[in-house]
Amino acid sequence: MTHPEVQHLLDRSNRLGADPRNTNYAGGNTSCKATATDPVTNGDVELLWVKGSGGDLGTLKESGLAALRLDRMRALVDVYQGVDTEDDMVAAFDFCLHGKGGAAPSIDTAMHGLVDAAHVDHLHPDAGIAFATAADGEALTKECFGERVAWVPWRRPGFQLGLDIARIRREHPEAIGVILGGHGITAWGATSEECEAHSLEIIRWCQTYIDERGRPDPFGAVVHEPLEEVERRRRAAALFPLLRGLASTDKPQVGHFTDSHPVLDFLARERHPELAALGTSCPDHFLRTKVRPLVLDLPPDVPLDQTYERLRELHAAYRDDYRAYYERYADESSPAMRGADPAIVLVPGVGMFSFGKDKQTARVAAEFYTNAINVMRGAEAISTYQPIEEREKFRIEYWQLEEAKLQRMPKPKPLATRIAFVTGAGSGIGRAIAERLAAEGACVVVADLNAEAAATVAAEIGNADVAVPVTVDVTNEEQIDEALRQAVVAFGGVDLIVNNAGLSISKPLLETTLADWDLQHDVMARGSFLVSRAAARVLIEQELGGDIVYISSKNSVFAGPNNVAYSAAKADQAHQVRLLAAELGQFGVRVNGINPDGVVKGSGIFASGWGAQRAAVYGVPEEKLGEYYAQRTLLKKEVLPSHVAAAVFALVAGDLAQTTGLHVPVDSGVAAAFLR
Template sequence: MTVTELLDRAHALGSDPRNTNFAGGNASAKGVERDPVTGGDVELMWVKGSGGDLGTLTAEGLAVLRLDRLRAMADTYPGVEREDEMVAAFDFCLHGKGGAAPSIDTAMHGLVDAVHVDHLHPDSGIAIATAQDGPELTARIFGDRVLWVSWRRPGFQLGLDIAALKEANPQAIGCVLGGHGITAWGETSQECQANSLEIIRTAARYIEEHGRPEPFGPVIHEPLDEVARRERAAALFPLVRGLCSTDVRQVGHYTDSPEVLDFLSRAEHPRLAALGTSCPDHFLRTKVAPLVVDLPPEASLEEVTERLRVLHAAYREEYAAYYARHAVESSPAMRGADPAIVLVPGVGMFSFGKDKQTARVAGEFYVNAINVMRGAEAVSVYAPIPESEKFRIEYWELEEAKLRRLPRPKPLAGRVALVTGGGSGIGAATARRLAAEGACVVVADRDLGSAEKVAAELGARAHRPSDVAVAAAVDVTSEEQVVAAVRQAVLAFGGLDLVVNNAGLSLSRALLETTVDDWNLQHDVMARGSFLVSREAARVLLAQDLGGDIVYISSKNAVFAGPNNVAYGAAKADQAHQVRLLAAELGAHGIRVNGVNPDGVVRGSGIFASGWGANRAAVYGVEEEKLGEFYAQRTLLKREVLPEHIAAAVFALTGGDLSLTTGLHIPVDAGVAAAFLR
């Protein structure tokens, strides 16, 4: 029952962004269970583990600790200078098998004498916590029901401080943690939740009723209208992503929410942005400060582009100087000097991370920071924790240890793929393989419903499916639709790294039965369509300056002359030579162009299902349902080629092991001697 109550409370609090942000905050509950070793009762604490999210917390995400051992640590505590040593001791307090790793907040929850404890990062609470006169505001707003605790880095000493404060003030329901957030407690889960909400809502109500109307100052420029804003964002995003991937390749997220646009339209945004965020959960994801473009919305694209390059170089220099100012001999090495947040007045916010979820959450946290700054400036002056304290957390050995526990990135992590014809057959199999290897995938297909189905499948296990894959409707014969699909990919993930030209069709007819329309259709889809997709993708790849891959799904018919197949074979030969031409042209930019030549992919194939299979079966004099078997028997390996085999070849070309290969066609045909490359 204790665990159920804790999870219910965590979900209720964590699902509302007004209470805490994704993966932010913590909650715990204490109770008694039977010890399976002694048969006696044992006091336990269940607390959200390191890296978990309150809104989606499960029992497996809880750390379970023995309270007698946890409380005994207070007797052996060596003092604040060595408090980090206590974290390793948490492992010796664990009870039972499994469970999550204890977080740094474990001491706070265990040492406070209350059955239930919440630690949250609500915008309203952090606004009071970061106000210049936070202690006075806390007393004015809450009286003695909620008390002020001056900033201290999370850890064992903070747990002792809050425990002592509660013991000395039995009337208190919680506290405001300077520069950080809030903590509340209760003897029942319902009471604890009610106390948390009372603090959050009371602070929000005070800010609303007493705050000045324009805390960010007057409007100095209006944002661009939505169409112009999105167009500018799509034009800038690949460049910004490339700059912000100088150290490590990043995925991007674009935000043009009202909060962001309003902040960037106001006179005070440069001053406030320069102060940086305050709550550790914020700046660990957003870095200590964003990069802010100091040009008005009406500046030309060329002016903004050039200014971004200058500002990015300056940002990297300043970040290196920030590290040098505060690093000591034991500090971890500098992780990277690129910004995680880039703010462009009139356009919005670009946020970055190792994957789409990390990039999106970084943006969400900066929106939280904007709300915090608005609240603090409304009733006081925004005063975040000192830069030196931010460094002590950002380059904390405990944070470094958390990073070391992360699983090794998948081969395509941080890469964005666009797969045409991705709604079925080879395209769908390729999209699945690329996503499984860590890529963000844009599933592009003329049939939007099929693309949406595949994209939903790819993202089914993600916190938000669109963090893994999105669907795009595109007829590759339409230049406008191809441009729109590439723009959609850019706005969804920041750019492109890997493009698979897979869209295709075939009409199997003898020469004298092949019409001009038959010829034009197949060349429009495969030859012209691949050209259009490659051209628009290359614009993005060149702007990013990160290299990339373009893969053509061609055919053994590009080199093998079969009967009744002139239009299809010629179009595939066109695609095959595009591979060679583009490899020669784009290689200087680190962009590799390769092809895959399948044969006889019957099962799951959209082409075969659309009539091509019946036609080919008639040509070869076999039953259509036995066509795959027929193709297999004519190969050297006597095996049927499946969509998954083509997807494996795409991954082999793009996964890293063939990094010096370009201009190559890989046959995936189970061995057709007549189609051997010469």
């Protein structure tokens, strides 16, 4: 049963974390202290419950808390030997844990355990960090709060910071909390309700001070008006593949695009280059955004080819600067450099491009840089923005504790960082492929003519960090181009193309109309060509290689009865595989095909009348068609959508990295369709 005070803690945490004005995603931590029964002695024991490493306040559950014995936690004061032993103190927290389970104690545990208050909040509100990063933050804190809130000069998170705050709490009993220089705020209270009220009071007073006394245009005059929305999105789609390729120089990345008002306004103003160059301050910010972004120094109306050239130049310079930053501060104990590519790219008039190991990481990086913009705006409105020194940023970015945290992360799934575009994914084989690729770590664009079906499949796969729907008629060139633009803006590019959209009309030759012929060739032969062509432009621009997979058919090589239009269209697709494999290999793009037998169960094609037509051809009841197909195979087993999806995964997951131009039969063994 959850302790009542712990439930209060969770409720408070969820409320605070639900409002981005209070703290950023996964930022800050909260705690409570209370007496519980020790199951060993059956006596009372004082415990500290504190949000552990990782997780988010807005969604915090009891499993995300670390529970520690307060007597052992406080006894660490007697063995602490100074700031040079901070890492040892974090390791010592493990010896203070009470019971099994729960989260690993974070670096901020001392802040909560040593402060003499039943409830403690440590948050990263934009308004509070604006005070924390103002050049005269201490004086501003005094002016705004008097004795009610104290100032703590910058100190790296750790045991000493906990001691500093605990001392202020003792020496200033009238204080409800502190502003932590360069960092954030900490507040406390005798009850959960009082602690939450104190946190909100500090945030509110900071914001009110900025609103009432701050300069109206802290970023200066407007010099570049944002492009109109449609043109802005087109420009973003044109730039994103290049940017993603550059940002993936050291390791593959997924992208996120942000053109919110705070971002566009910042980039429209004359002072954004100098402020961006100062970098972010709060550790939560720069750990996710790197010390500073890459900023394009061209107006938004410059021709694309010139913009591409300049971005390449700036990227090379950024990598040189980052390597120099690492070499300035690294010593023999520092972890290896993790990569010199930017996490944030700012393009005036267009917006912000952010990158990470998955879509969520990229999106959160953008949220953190938006927080940083808000911080800079607030600090410049009331003072001068002055983030912590670069050396301090390096100490945190390449902290051994941060490295250990990264090493604890689970191993990435096979398709992590890869972006799949699957046509005909609203049902049947396409749906199974989309689901399998997402399950293996890919971001998936669910493309289908049926908008409702595409939206349903995408929603069932996951949120927009995992899957997005697009509506597209693959016979329409403009719709395909727009669908690829949407995919690029959603995830930064595309890596895996699955040409699956199809239909079939089963008729004898003499009954096959020109309309029957044209429809099937338009959807499968023409549609695959158009999708592959549009996708190839993105793949080539990214310079990351990629895969194009055609879901063809055993009918591309098997001469079945009453099927001339469908089989001819599938044969066209089969030869496109060979042609494109030969042409795109120079760009590292592999093109392969899959030849399934009739997939009856779960198939959109068979459900739309094709099954009844084929059953009539073979003289079996429609409900027995799958069994009929199975019995004519060597393995005597029916082919399911999941079998085709498994073949797609096998082709794109990496073990067949040297394979291109191949057709993989997924037909349980149809001897007449053996490839020769």
